Amino acid sequence: MDTNDNITPTEKRMRLFNVNEPIELPIEEFEKSWWPLVTNIWTQYNSYKFVNGDSWKIYVCRLAKHRESSTRQEGISIDKRRQTSARPSDLCNAKIKITWLMSSEVVQIERYKDSPDHTHPMQDIDRIKRPQVVRDLVEQEARKNYPSPAIVSAVKEYGADNLSLGSTVRELKRKEVTNIKHKVRGAMETNLVGSDNIESDIFEAKSHLEDQGYQVNHFHVSSHSTQGLVFVHPAQLTKLRNHGWLTLVDSTHKTNKYDWRLFTLYIRDSYGCWDVGAHFFVSREDGDTVAEAIKIVRSNCRHWMPRYVLMDQSNIEANAFKKAFPGLQAGEQECETIFCTVHTMRTWMRRIYEKTVRDKMVMAMHKTTKIGCERLVAEAINQSSIPDIQSYIQRNYQKNTQQWALWARQCSPLLLQTTSTNPLESYHSELKKRTSPTHGLIGTVYILITVTHKYKIKILLIDIYFYRCCTQNY
Numbered sequence: 001m002d003t004n005d006n007i008t009p010t011e012k013r014m015r016l017f018n019v020n021e022p023i024e025l026p027i028e029e030f031e032k033s034w035w036p037l038v039t040n041i042w043t044q045y046n047s048y049k050f051v052n053g054d055s056w057k058i059y060v061c062r063l064a065k066h067r068e069s070s071t072r073q074e075g076i077s078i079d080k081r082r083q084t085s086a087r088p089s090d091l092c093n094a095k096i097k098i099t100w101l102m103s104s105e106v107v108q109i110e111r112y113k114d115s116p117d118h119t120h121p122m123q124d125i126d127r128i129k130r131p132q133v134v135r136d137l138v139e140q141e142a143r144k145n146y147p148s149p150a151i152v153s154a155v156k157e158y159g160a161d162n163l164s165l166g167s168t169v170r171e172l173k174r175k176e177v178t179n180i181k182h183k184v185r186g187a188m189e190t191n192l193v194g195s196d197n198i199e200s201d202i203f204e205a206k207s208h209l210e211d212q213g214y215q216v217n218h219f220h221v222s223s224h225s226t227q228g229l230v231f232v233h234p235a236q237l238t239k240l241r242n243h244g245w246l247t248l249v250d251s252t253h254k255t256n257k258y259d260w261r262l263f264t265l266y267i268r269d270s271y272g273c274w275d276v277g278a279h280f281f282v283s284r285e286d287g288d289t290v291a292e293a294i295k296i297v298r299s300n301c302r303h304w305m306p307r308y309v310l311m312d313q314s315n316i317e318a319n320a321f322k323k324a325f326p327g328l329q330a331g332e333q334e335c336e337t338i339f340c341t342v343h344t345m346r347t348w349m350r351r352i353y354e355k356t357v358r359d360k361m362v363m364a365m366h367k368t369t370k371i372g373c374e375r376l377v378a379e380a381i382n383q384s385s386i387p388d389i390q391s392y393i394q395r396n397y398q399k400n401t402q403q404w405a406l407w408a409r410q411c412s413p414l415l416l417q418t419t420s421t422n423p424l425e426s427y428h429s430e431l432k433k434r435t436s437p438t439h440g441l442i443g444t445v446y447i448l449i450t451v452t453h454k455y456k457i458k459i460l461l462i463d464i465y466f467y468r469c470c471t472q473n474y
C-alpha cells in the first residue's frame with residue numbers, strides 16, 4: 001500500500017466523492033483523516049456485520065431522496081429534509097460501499113454496484129451541512145468559550161489555510177456555531193452547577209478559592225440562622241488597606257441557585273483604576289449578617305479604615321457598616337456612609353412624582369453649603385401639595401442631608417468625582433453576563449475569578465487608550 005501522507009484534504013474529499021477506483025486504507029488512518037472530511041456527503045443506507053467481526057456499510061448521497069425512512073439512520077433534521085425535498089426528486093443516486101476487514105485492519109472503499117456519479121458538485125452538499133472535521137474545529141474553539149463570531153472567523157481561516165477546506169468552511173453559519181457551542185458548553189456547565197448538597201457546594205467553593213490563593217472565612221450568625229462566605233485575595237487586601245479611604249459597596253442577586261447575595265467592596269487605586277477590595281456571600285441580606293461579614297473583612301485587613309463608604313441608599317448596609325466601624329464612640333476614625341446620587345435621583349423619579357418638588361430636591365443635592373441645602377429641602381416640603389410626598393421627604397431626607405447631598409463632600413475632590421456606584425454596578429453586570437441562577441456557589445466563584453481578572457485588563461486598556469488620546473493632542 002502506498003503512503004497517503006502527501007494527499008491534501010481536498011484530494012481526499014474528491015476521491016471519496018466520486019470513487020473512481022477502489023481505495024484501501026488502514027482503519028485508523030481512514031477513521032482519523034479521511035472519513036471526517038466527508039461525513040456531510042454520505043448518509044448510511046444499509047449495513048451488515050459478519051460473525052468474524054468484518055462488516056460493510058452502504059452509504060448514499062445526502063441529496064438522494066429516500067422513499068422510506070426506515071434506513072435513514074443518520075439523524076437529518078426536519079429542516080434539512082425540507083431543504084432537500086425542495087430539489088427535484090431522485091436528484092442524485094450515488095452510493096458507496098465501505099468494508100471493514102478486521103483481521104488485516106484495513107478498510108476498502110468502492111463504488112456500490114454500478115452506482116452513477118453524483119449529479120451535482122460537492123459544494124451543493126457543503127452548503128447544507130458541515131463535515132465532522134469542521135464540527136471538531138468548532139468544538140475545539142467553543143471549549144475556550146470564545147464568542148460565536150470569533151469562532152466562525154477562526155475556523156474559516158484555519159480550515160482554508162491549513163486543511164484547504166475553503167469550500168466547506170465558507171458556508172459556516174454563526175447559528176450553527178452557537179448550537180455546537182451550547183452543546184459543548186452544556187457539558188461544562190454541569191461543573192458550574194456543583195453539588196446538590198449546600199454543605200459540599202460551600203466546601204468545593206472554599207477549596208477552589210483557597211487553591212487560587214484566596215483567604216476564605218465561612219461564618220454563621222446563629223441568632224438569625226444565616227451564614228456567609230467571605231473571600232479576599234491578599235493582593236486585594238493590600239489595595240483595600242492602601243486605597244480603602246473611599247470604599248464602594250453593592251450587592252447583586254441571582255448569581256447562584258441559593259440566591260445568596262454577593263457583595264463586593266470596590267476601591268480606586270492610585271492609578272485611578274477601579275479594583276475589587278473584597279467579596280462576600282450572605283445567605284440573607286440582613287443587617288447583622290452583613291455586619292458580621294464586614295467585621296471579618298476588617299479583621300483580615302487591620303489597616304482598612306474607610307472614611308467614606310459609598311452605597312445605594314440602603315439602611316441595611318448603612319447600619320451594617322455602623323456596627324463594623326462604630327467610629328468616634330469606639331475611639332476610632334468616623335466612618336460615614338454616603339449614598340449614590342444616581343441611585344437616589346432614580347428613586348426620586350418614582351417617589352417624588354411632583355416635578356417642581358423633585359427639582360427643588362435636586363437643587364438641594366447640589367448645594368455647596370449645609371444651611372442652603374436644608375433651606376431648599378424645607379422649601380420642597382412646603383411646596384408639595386401631597387401629604388405622602390411631604391412625609392416621605394421628611395422621613396428619609398430631612399435629617400440626613402450629609403448622606404445624600406454634596407455639601408458634605410466638598411472637602412474632597414475624590415468624593416466629588418465619585419458620586420455614584422456605577423463603576424461597581426458595571427463590574428457586577430459583567431459578572432452577571434456569565435453567572436446563572438442555576439449555578440452553585442462553586443460556579444459563581446469560578447466565573448468571578450475569571451471575570452475579575454479579565455475585567456481589570458479591559459478597564460486598564462480603556463484607560464491606556466484614553467491616556468494616549470489625551471497625550472497625543474499635546
Ligand SMILES: [Zn+2]
Pocket residue numbers: 061062063064092093094117118119120
Ligand atoms: Zn450526490
